[in-house]
Amino acid sequence: MTTATSPWLVCRRRRPDAALRLYCFPHSGGSPGEYVRWADTLEDVEVWGVQAPGRGSRVAEQPVTSVREFVDGLLAATEFRGPFAFFGHSLGGLTAFETARALREAGRPMPERLVLSAYPAPHLDHPRTPLHTLGDAELLDAIDRRYGGLPAALREDPGLVELVLPAYRADFTIFETYRHASLPPLDTPITVLGGDDDLATPLLPEWRRHTTEAFELRLLPGGHFYLRERPEEFMNVLRSVICP
Known part of the structure; x- marks a missing residue:
């Protein structure tokens, strides 16, 4: 896996001549x-993963x-670098959306499309149980119970738990303390996916x-990790959405 000049980006397969770059927010x-492996299937797309501090090589x-x-x-x-699109799943949907709004405010190039997955519309009030304040074991139990998707290997390896739990806790702090700021809508098409x-x-x-611009909601069979x-x-x- 290669990295860009930005420590925030990683890529599995570089395709400089690709018609589209897809930046994925975990x-x-x-x-x-998990996301950069999509390049094996999206053969005409250069797929980049956003890597925040506390994960992977960081x-x-x-x-x-x-x-x-x-x-x-x-x-x-x-x-x-464009043309490009954003994909964000769950919390990644929120960070992708807020990144697009920040790009607009800065007058920088915008994504061709936002593909936002399994995250509630950000202006809505919805329950935010403060998981980030729980103890380590309780936090893992709550995440697995509510969302599923925790690898069994993680639960069985105390050393791995100690390594990755700070990132989980930080991400739930982001989600649970987020307050939406009302701004004009984006001039960017939005596709929302969910289970x-x-x-x-x-x-x-x-x-x-x-x-x-255009808005589309598409539901697939499954739960929070339907993908x-x-x-x-x-x-x-996904291919039909970003490569019409």
Whole structure:
């Protein structure tokens, strides 16, 4: 896996002549490794993963604990080269959206499209149980119970838990302390994806108010990590969205 000049970006397969670059913003506790592997399927796309402090090769760095800190750090170090699109799953949907808004405020190039997955429309009030204040074991139990997707190997390796738990806690701090600032909608098409059995799904349609361009909501079978449950179906949908 190669890195760009920005420490925030990693890439599995460089494709300088690709018609589109897809920048992927991971879910809470997630790393870009899961997303950059999509390059094996998206053969005409250069896929980049966003790697925040505290993850992967940056595991020794202090994780960020607010959306503002995340976005400021990413934009200060990163130039998004176009044409490009953003994909964000769960918390990544929020950070992708706020990054796009910050790019607009800075007068910088904008993504061709936002693909936002399994994250409620950000202006809505919805329960934010303070998971980030729980003890280590309680935090892992709560994450697994609510969202699923925790690897068994993680739960069985205390050393690995100690290594990655700060990133989980930081990400839930970002989510649970986020306060939406009302700004004009983006002039960027938004596609929202979700699982039809996910708790966030009833709150997805309200994303339409955050764009003046085309809006599309597409649901697939599954829960919060629906994209792992039927990966081939998900990749077909993603390809149709970003490579119409």
